[in-house]
Amino acid sequence: MNIQRDWIAIAKLYGVPASGRELDRVVRGLQAVDDVFRPLAEALPPSQMPAVSFRATPEGEE
Amino acid sequence: MTLREAALAFQDRQLSSFELTKSTIERIDHMNPALNAFLTLFPQTSMDRAALADRERKENVDRGPLHGIPVAVKDAFDIRGVHTTGGSKVIDYLASESAAVVDSLEAAGAVVMGKLNMHELSYGITSNNPHFGAVRNPWDMERIPGGSSGGSAAAVGADLVFAALGTDTGGSVRIPASYCGVVGFKPTFGRVSRFGVLPLAPSLDHVGVLARNVRDTAAVFKAIVSYDPRDPSSSRHHVVDYTPQDGISLQGLRLGFPEKFFFERLDPDVESAVRGAIARAGALGADVKPVQVPNIEAINAVGYVILLAEAAATLERYVGDRSRFGVDVLSLLDQGRCLPAVDYVNAQRLRRKLQIEFAAVWKEVDCLMMPTTPNTAPRIGEELIRFRDGDQDVRALATRLVRAFNVLGLPALSMPCGLSSRGLPIGLQLVAAPFEEATLLQLGVALEDGGIGIPPILQPFPTR
Numbered sequence: 001m002n003i004q005r006d007w008i009a010i011a012k013l014y015g016v017p018a019s020g021r022e023l024d025r026v027v028r029g030l031q032a033v034d035d036v037f038r039p040l041a042e043a044l045p046p047s048q049m050p051a052v053s054f055r056a057t058p059e060g061e062e
Numbered sequence: 063m064t065l066r067e068a069a070l071a072f073q074d075r076q077l078s079s080f081e082l083t084k085s086t087i088e089r090i091d092h093m094n095p096a097l098n099a100f101l102t103l104f105p106q107t108s109m110d111r112a113a114l115a116d117r118e119r120k121e122n123v124d125r126g127p128l129h130g131i132p133v134a135v136k137d138a139f140d141i142r143g144v145h146t147t148g149g150s151k152v153i154d155y156l157a158s159e160s161a162a163v164v165d166s167l168e169a170a171g172a173v174v175m176g177k178l179n180m181h182e183l184s185y186g187i188t189s190n191n192p193h194f195g196a197v198r199n200p201w202d203m204e205r206i207p208g209g210s211s212g213g214s215a216a217a218v219g220a221d222l223v224f225a226a227l228g229t230d231t232g233g234s235v236r237i238p239a240s241y242c243g244v245v246g247f248k249p250t251f252g253r254v255s256r257f258g259v260l261p262l263a264p265s266l267d268h269v270g271v272l273a274r275n276v277r278d279t280a281a282v283f284k285a286i287v288s289y290d291p292r293d294p295s296s297s298r299h300h301v302v303d304y305t306p307q308d309g310i311s312l313q314g315l316r317l318g319f320p321e322k323f324f325f326e327r328l329d330p331d332v333e334s335a336v337r338g339a340i341a342r343a344g345a346l347g348a349d350v351k352p353v354q355v356p357n358i359e360a361i362n363a364v365g366y367v368i369l370l371a372e373a374a375a376t377l378e379r380y381v382g383d384r385s386r387f388g389v390d391v392l393s394l395l396d397q398g399r400c401l402p403a404v405d406y407v408n409a410q411r412l413r414r415k416l417q418i419e420f421a422a423v424w425k426e427v428d429c430l431m432m433p434t435t436p437n438t439a440p441r442i443g444e445e446l447i448r449f450r451d452g453d454q455d456v457r458a459l460a461t462r463l464v465r466a467f468n469v470l471g472l473p474a475l476s477m478p479c480g481l482s483s484r485g486l487p488i489g490l491q492l493v494a495a496p497f498e499e500a501t502l503l504q505l506g507v508a509l510e511d512g513g514i515g516i517p518p519i520l521q522p523f524p525t526r
Contacts, residue, residue, distance in 0.1 A: 007400060016396045017384070026396045033370075036363035041408035050410035051417060052265050058294070 005034060065127045065224060065278045072119060079130025083112035083173050086132040090222050096203060098195050099216040101137050103176040111173045127281040129171030135227040136214050137177040138184055139164055140258040148260045149180040151193050152380035161258025163227060163269055163286040170285035175223055178213030184229055184262045185373060185391045186210055187237050187460040192388035196442055199242055200519060201486055205439040208238030214272045215242035225273035225282045231262045232369055233464030235270030236476040240489025241439035243478045243516050245279045247271045250496045251471030252297035255290030263372035266468045276477060276506035280304050299497045306507035312346045318353030318427035324463055327449055329437045335480030335488040336433045339514050346512045353427055356419040358466050365469040367401065367409040374398025413469055420470055424495040429505055434476040434489030435460055473499045477506050478516040487516055
């Protein structure tokens with residue numbers, strides 16, 4: 001189910017103080033990526049692990 | 063002059079590092095007012111280091127091919143005692159130590175001439191910097207050099223330095239290399255330390271090399287590659303000798319060209335030059351065939367979400383004062399602030415899924431060949447490029463064929479493969495499996511030796 005997001009409302013919610021033309025630019029960018037990205041994300045199985053993972057040692061690679 | 067030619071000239075006492083560095087400073091003084099590639103120059107330190115290289119050579123100390131050679135770094139790299147700005151008005155600090163790669167260059171005897179202009183905060187592809195002025199393309203001063211490492215590519219393309227370091231988060235080394243007619247190389251994620259380098263999106267950021275040819279690129283890469291515990295992403299994967307061999311045949315090398323996506327919506331001159339280079343690789347003995355790759359549009363979308371979210375987090379502390387950002391960077395930061403955390407996590411989950419799918423490609427081929435950018439350098443200020451099927455946004459167009467390899471962390475190299483009908487450079491992109499840098503560099507050298515490249519800039523360099 002791909003529900004259209006209201007990016008203008010989201011931008012206001014997050015306190016993005018962009019004005020009319022700036023806001024249009026922000027919304028256009030987000031809408032473009034959302035059209036491709038969200039259907040893919042919604043199809044992921046719960047077992048799919050992320051590419052960035054936590055390690056128990058702060059030094060990184062063992 | 064190549065590194066090999068410089069080494070011979072040093073050996074035969076026809077040239078000293080001091081003379082080379084002095085002439086480099088004169089050339090920068092003459093050209094930089096027009097090109098705007100350098101933000102900071104270190105004339106005295108450079109001359110001192112060059113004199114030291116000459117003394118060492120007399121004492122039979124050989125630090126390798128970069129000994130006494132003028133290079134430069136993007137202003138995203140820390141140099142001890144020098145200000146780092148990231149091409150911005152929000153960052154300006156005096157570095158207390160140098161980036162790991164700057165230390166490595168200096169240990170190899172390189173003479174770091176200065177710091178280079180760039181797209182603001184490495185967050186864009188034009189290098190039309192609102193605070194330090196637009197960097198110009200040495201092939202056509204009315205065109206962008208690409209970015210974000212635009213000063214690095216312009217300085218190498220104009221023969222101001224032998225090589226420069228840049229960073230590549232979504233194509234920021236390879237795009238300017240393509241537009242400026244130089245070689246641009248982004249190694250595997252984790253292969254080169256990012257310690258002391260301004261971050262943009264930490265899971266996508268790579269350090270890269272820009273140089274005049276592939277052999278010189280390999281020499282610089284060899285000097286900076288190592289494991290560094292100060293960078294949590296640094297890899298312990300074994301380091302090999304990355305020096306390409308002379309006269310190696312491409313016989314037995316499996317080369318794929320992904321027709322879908324990478325050969326769609328191209329400038330006809332770009333398509334013709336890249337297909338010509340692929341045919342040349344076949345003529346040189348490689349086993350060349352078309353190949354299917356996973357959904358690149360999906361990988362690009364994943365990369366864009368990760369970039370927006372990570373960059374917004376990295377730079378959040380500065381966003382309070384909106385007047386200190388360029389319009390394009392501010393818009394991207396605003397987009398990142400709007401993205402829900404769920405989208406970021408899902409992007410990283412998709413990234414792993416697509417990475418596993420893409421790994422199957424390497425069972426069929428050793429390297430991929432494709433264009434670096436679908437077009438040649440746009441004009442400064444141009445926002446849309448007209449194609450047969452409609453207008454394309456300059457930024458989306460430039461990153462379209464390169465961003466996926468940041469998401470996948472794969473080594474990728476851009477090399478010049480011809481000039482357009484307007485006389486602008488065209489970039490050929492080579493990609494290999496993780497940590498297969500040696501294969502990639504060897505292929506690049508074989509293609510260069512086989513005639514793939516561009517002639518030197520013919521037009522007299524204008525001054526302003």
